[in-house]
Amino acid sequence: MTYNNKYLIRSNAPTMTNYWPRFTRENFENSVPPIDYLEWYIPRLQEARTHNLSFSGMQYNWDIQGLLGNKIADIGKQYMADIEDPRIIISKREGVSPENVLITHGATQGINIALLTAIAKIRDKVDGRIVVAAESPTYAPIPQTALILADEVIRVDKTPPKSGLGHWRINYDEWQVAIKKSHIIMITPISNPSGWDLHPEDKAWIIKQAQENGVIVIADEAYNDAYRNDKDYRSIHTYGNNCISINSLTKVYGMGPIRFGWLIADSETIAIARNIFMTFSGVMSSPTMRIAAEALKNLEIVDQAIEYYRTENLPKLRTVLEKHGIVWNEPDAGVFGCFELPNNLCSEKFADQHCKDNDLLVVPGSMFSDKMKSWVRVAWSIEPESFKLAADALDKSLQSALS
Secondary structure, X not given: OOEEOOOOEEOOHHHOOOOOOOOOOOOOOOOOOOOHHHHXXXXXXXXXXXXXXXXXXXXXXXXXXXXXXXXHHHOOOOOOOOOOOHHHHHHHHHOOOHHHEEEEOHHHHHHHHHHHHHHHHHOOOOOOOOEEEEEEOOOOHHHHHHHHHOOXXXXXXXXXXXXXXXXXXXXXXXXXXXXXHOOEEXXXXXXXXXXOEOOHHHHXXXXXXXXXXXXXXXXXXXXXXXXXXXXXXXXXHHHXXXXXXXXXXXXXXXXXXXXXXXXXXXXXXXXXXXHHHHHHHOOOOHHHHHHHHHHOOOOHHHHHHHHHHHHHHHHHHHHHHHHOOOOOOOOOOOOEEEEEOHHHOOHHHHHHHHHHHOOEEOEEHHHOOOOOOOEEEEEOOOOHHHHHHHHHHXXXXXXXXXX
C-alpha cells in the first residue's frame, strides 16, 4: 500500500469494498483502521465535479475582512492578551460559566479530548476493560476514536421510521444492554446522515439509563444549532455531571477552515479536559481565536442564510424525489438529509457511475452504516442557482439508475 504524500490518500482507496465505520479492530489488531469514508470522499472532492450535493455542513462565505474590520491588522500577532475570550461569549449563549467551557481545534479534536477526559475520570475505578457504546449510523471517527482509546466498542443502532416519515428511533432493550455493559456512551443528537434530531423521549431515556448506571455521556452536537429554535431543543450538558457536549463553528456555521470547537461540561470535567488539551496541543492559535471571537457575535447571519436555503432549495429537491417515487423523510431543520433508493440499488454504484456521468457528487449511505447500502445523503447548503443545476443533475442520475 502506498500513499500520495501531497494529499495523504491511500493509493488503493477507490478500490475498497467496505466503507462503513468500524466497531472492532478485526484485521487491524496491532494497527489503526483507516477512516474509509474520507479515503473515498477526498479523491472525489479533488475531481471538482461541477455539481456538489455532498456537503455535511453549511457553505457560507464569511467576509473575514469585514468581520474583523481594523482588527484584521492584528490577526498575525502571537500575543493573546488583547483577544476577547470566546469562552465568555459561548458561556453566555449556553447559560453556563466560562469554567464550564474548553476551546478546542474543531469538533473532531473535541471528540478526542472528551473521550480521553472520560477515560481519565474512570480508569482508576474500572476493574478490567474500558467499554464504550457508540451509535450507528454515524461519522466514522466517533467509534474509531473509541477503538483507539478504549478496549471495546459496542454498536447500538438507530433505525428509520417504519412509515418512512419522522424520527429515527432506538430499541430500548438493545440500548439498555449496551449501556449496562459500558462505561461511556457516545451519541450524535442530530444524526449524520439523516439530519433528524434524537426523539425527545429517546434522549431523556438514554440520559436516565446512563445516570442510573454511572455511564458518562459524550454528545457530538456539531449540528445542534440548526435545531436551536425547536421547542424540544436541549443540549446534553444541561442534564448534569458526566454529560459532555461537543460543538464547533464548522458544520452549521461554515467556518471549518479555522478549526474552532468547544466542550461544555461540569467544571471538574472541564478542568481535566483542559489539562489533556494543553498536554497535546498547548494553546489555540491567535488567528483562530480572533476570528472566532467575532464570528460568535454574528451567527444570526448564517442562521438567516440556512432558512433562506431551505426555503429556496428544498422545494426543488422534493419535486425531483417525488418524480421518481422516492419517499423523502425531510428533517425539520438543518442542511442535509438522506433517502433510500428504490429496488435496493447500490448507493456506491449510484454515486460513482450514474452521478459521476452527470458531474454530480453525493454521499452513499454505506459511508455511515453497513445497513445503509441503498441510501444516499444530499445537502441543500449551497446557493439556489447552483442547487437548481445540481438538482437537475440528480434528476438525470436517478432517471439513468432507475431506467
